Amino acid sequence: MKPKAMIVAGVMSGTSADGIDVALVEITPAKGRPRLTLLAHEGFRYPAALRRAVLAAMNATSTTTAELARLNWRLGLAYAEAVKATVRRHTVQIDLIGCHGQTLYHQARAAFYAGKSFACTWQAGEAALVAAEMGVPVVSNFRPADMTVGGQGAPLVPLLDFVMFSDPKRGRVLQNIGGIANLTALPAGAYGDKVFAFDTGPGNMVIDGLAQTLFNKSYDRNGAIAARGQVLAPVLTEILRDPYFKLKPPRTTGREQFGREYAVKLLTACRRASRKPEDALATATALTAESIVGSFTQFVLPKMKHAPIDYIVSGGGARNTTLMRMLAMKLEPLGCTLTTTEPFGMPAEAKESAAFALMAWMTWHQLPGNIPSATGAKRPAILGQISYA
Template sequence: MKPAAMTVAGVMSGTSADGVDVAIIRIEPSRGARPKLALVAHEGFPYPPVLRKAVLEAMNAARTSTAELAQLNWRLGLEYAHAVRKTVEKHKASVDLIGCHGQTLYHRATTAMYAGQRFACTWQAGEAAVIAQQLGVPVASNFRPADMVAGGQGAPLVPLLDYVMFANAKRGRVLQNIGGIANLTAIPAGAGAADAVAFDTGPGNMIIDALAVKLFDRNFDRNGAIAARGMVLADVVEAELRDPYFALKPPRTAGREQFGREFADRFLKACRRLSKRPEDALATATALTAESISRSYARFIRAKMQGGPIDYIVSGGGARNATLMAMLSSRLESLGCELATSEGFGMPAEAKEAAAFALLAWMTWHRLPGNVPAATGAKRAVVLGQVTYA
C-alpha cells in the first residue's frame, strides 16, 4: 500500500495510570526515509478515581478474576473513546485513524515456563472494537506482541518517533521520557534509525507517585514541591542502585513488575530506617530517578555519542517536576549534555508518547515496520499491531 497523508489520533495511558493523553498528528509521506509530522492538537484526561483504583489493583495483580479483567478491558475502551471524542470536538478536528497503546496490565519481556511452554508475554487492556464503533474510525492497537514474537522485548516503541522528529545531522540527541517508567532513546549526530539505542533506565514517576499517595494522600508531587523540602538519603539511593536491573545491558525494559508497589514498600522501609520525615523519603525517590537516568547515560550511551554537543530532551510528566529536573541538570550537564524539554522542539512534554502511537498506527495501516530492532532486541523489523475496523 502506497503511504498516504492521514490525520491520526494517538492515545496513550502509561504505567503511572494517572490518565489518558491524546495527540492528533498530521502525517505526510516524504521522499526521504522519514515522514513529515505536524501536531494538530493534544489533550490530557485524568482517570476517574474509581477507574484509576481498578487499573492500579489489576496491574501485576497476584489475585483477580476474569470478570474483573473483562470489565476493565471494556471500561478502558469507553474511556479512550471518550478522550478522543472530547479532543476532536474541542479542536474541531477530523481523524482518519486512531492508534491506541492501551493500558499495560502485565509485561514480561523475558521467557518463563507456563503450562509446559516457555515464552515471553504482554497484555495491554482497552477494547479496540469499543473505540472503533463509538467513533466510527478504525483503530490500530496491540503493538507490542509482534516485536516480542520476533525476539524483541516489545519495548521501547517510541524510538521510531524519536528518530523521525529529532534526529539531527550535526547534534547528538537523547530523548528521555519520564512517565511511570523512565526510558531514553539516544541518536548520535547523523545517525540512521538502525543506529539508535533505546532502553528503560528504571523508575520514573512510579515510586515518587506511590510515596506521594501513601505519605501525603496526593496522586503526585506537583512540581516536586514536597521533595524540595526534603533531604536526600544518599545511602538508600546507593543501596537501591545495586539492584541487578541497573546492571543489565540494553536492550532492557521495566515496569511495575520491577518497580511497583512491592518495590515502593521496601524503599519506604529503607528510608524510614534513616529518617522519619516523609519529605526525605520523597526527595530520595526523586534522587533515585535522577541518578538512575544519569548513570544509565554515563554507562551505556556517552561513549556512543561521538563527542560534540548533546541535546538531552526530556518529555513526560517528569518534565513538570522542577526538583527532578534540577537534579537531572546538575548530573547531566557535568557529562556534557544540554538539558531541555521537548516543548522547545515542537512537541509538548505530555504529548510525545501519544504522538508516537499515532505514528505507529500510520505505519501499521500502511503495512510498514514500526519497531526499531536495535532498541527492542528483535531479530528483524516487523509490522506492529492489528487493525479493528469501524
C-alpha cells in the same frame, strides 16, 4: 499501499495509570521519513473508580475473568470518550486512531509457565469498541508483533524520536519520564541500526507511590515536597545496587519490578534512616535522577563520539522542577544541554501519544514500526492489529 497523508489520533495511558493522553497528528509522507505536525493535545484523568480498578488489576495476585473482561471494555469506553472530547474540542476530522492501551502486565523475558518458557505482554482496552464509537479504524496491541520476532516489545517510541529529532551534527538523547523512564539515543547522523533505546528504570512511579502513601497526594506537584527533604545517601546507594541497573540494553521494565512492592521497600529503608517523610520523597526523586544519569554515562555517552549532546526530556517528569534540577546538576558537567520537547514543537506530555499515532500510520500502510536495535528484535515488524469501524 502507497502512503498518504492522514490525521491520526494517538492514545496513550502509561504505567502511572493516572489517565489518558490524546494527540491529534497530521502525518504526511516524505522522502526518507514521514513528516509530523501536532495539531492538538489533551489529557484526561481516569475517574477515581476506573483508576482503582486498573491499579487493582496490575497488582492483583488473583482476580476473576469477569473483572478483567469488564475492565477491558470500560477502558475502551474511556479511550473513545477521550478521543471524542479531543476531536470535538478542536473540530478536527480524524482518519485513524492508534491506541496503545493500558499495560496490565509486561514480561519482556522468557519465563516458565504451564510447561513452556516464553515472554508475554497484555495491554487492555477494547479497540473494537473505540472503532465503533468513533467510526474510524483503530490500530492497537502494538507490542506482541515485536516480541514474536525476539524483541522485548519496548521501547517503541524511538520510531518517533528518530523521525522528529535526529540531527546530522548533534547527538540527542530523548528521555521520557512517565511511570517508567526510558531513553532513545540518537548519535549525530544516526540512521537505522545506530539508534538504540532502553528503559532506564523508575520514572514517576515510585515518587507517586510515596506521595500518595505519605501525603495523600496523587503526585508531588513540581517536586515541591521533595525540595523540602534531604536525599538519604546510604539508602540511595543501597537501592541503586538493584541488578536491573547493571543490565546491558536492550532492556525493559515496568510496574512488575518498580511498582508497589518496590516503593514499600524503599520507604522502609528511608524510615530506618530518617523520620522526615520529605526525605523519603527526596530520595525517591534522586533514585529516578541517578538511575537516568547512570544509564546515560554507562551505556550512551561512550557512543556519542564527543558531539554536542541535547538531552531532551518529555513526560510528566519534565514538570518536576526538583527532578529536572537534579538531572541538570549531573548532566550539564558531561557536556549535555538539558531541555524539553517544547522547543521542538512537541509538548512534553504529548510525545508518547503522538508516537502511537505515527505507529498506527505505519501499520495502516504496512510499514514496520519497531526499531530492532532498540527492542532487540531480530528484524523489523509491522506492529499492531486493526479494528475496523
